[in-house]
Amino acid sequence: MENDVQIDAELRDWIAKANKLVVFSGAGMSAESNVPTFRDAISGLWANFNPQELASAEGFIKDPSRSWEWYQWRRELVRKAEPNAGHLAVAQFQRENPGKLRVVTQNVDDLHERAGSSEVLHLHGELFADRWFGPCAQSELLQPRCDVSVAVAGSPPYCGECGNPLRPKVVWFGEEMPKDEWAQAQRAAKNCDLMLVVGTSGHVWPAAQLPHLAKARGARMVVLNPEESELDEMADRVVRGTAAKLLPKWLGKR
Ligand code: OAD
Secondary structure, rough: OOOOHHHHHHHHHHHHHHOOEEEEHHHHHHHHHHOOOOOOOOHHHOOOOHHHHHHEEEEEOHHHHHHHHHHHHHHHHHHHHHHHHHHHHHHHHHHHHHOOOEEEEOOOOOHHHHHHHOOOOOOOOEEEEEEOOOHHHHHHHOOOOOOHHHHHHHOOEEEEOOOOOOEEEOOOOOOOOOOOHHHHHHHHHHHHOOOEEEOOOOOOOOHHHHHHHHHHHEEEEEEEEEOOOOOOOOOOEEEEEOOHHHHHHHHHHO
16 A cells, blocks of 8 residues: 555656646635535525525526525635635646646636636636626617626626626536537647546536546546545546645645
8 A cells, every 4th residue: 555655756756747737626626715615505594595596597587686695605705715725736836837737627716716827717617707697688789788897786787778687607507518618628638648636526517527538538537535536436546635735745846
């Protein structure tokens, strides 16, 4: 049975020898920043709602203000959070090795960016971005589309011209992932020779397809997770540990 030092040395060796690296992160990446995972966020005062009611178009139509307020509450939580040592190690590695590491995340928080990572691919959208709920009626009148930034304050804010409400620019249940980010993420997975899968249960598809794509192209795939995940079976190495403890060891300068 190898010990932690041997495993860390092996990972550092794999990372040094890799040409192209992908970090594929999930909610566990932000756990040590005290950002609740998606399911934990349905707790406390939101405990009596189910995710479908708060994170779906149907739920939004039924009660736009309740859905909007839940996202405002989550935005407040993330604003108070700080990137952890795992986010910082990834960003530092990107600075020291330009073009070598790409971050693909299922998270909607901005902690990878606030740690200094660039070109982060958000497969499930971004918590701090808004978009119109429906097509803007203005565009039917061949007018310029209403600009999100001039929405009239409200819960949710809305278009002063056509009444269209704003919604968070995140992927809701039953919705497709953003096409461009998904295409770029698939390309990155197919072109990498090492994928670090950090803090994801591997439960949600099609995002969970990425490690399969990497493996199919001959990449090594490593799972970093304190618990079992659905991606353990196909991993070249499963390391039980946390993002903030292990990523600095693996990606940090020697
Ligand atoms: P989950 O909540 O399903 O899984 C989080 C994973 O992180 C679990 O496997 C934990 O064991 C692991 N974990 C917890 N603490 C950790 C730590 N400190 N370091 C490393 N790992 C840790 O979250 P995701 O897999 O990200 O989709 O869920 C994927 C998607 O399900 C989310 O993006 C969301 C949700 O539906 C959308 O919002 C569209």
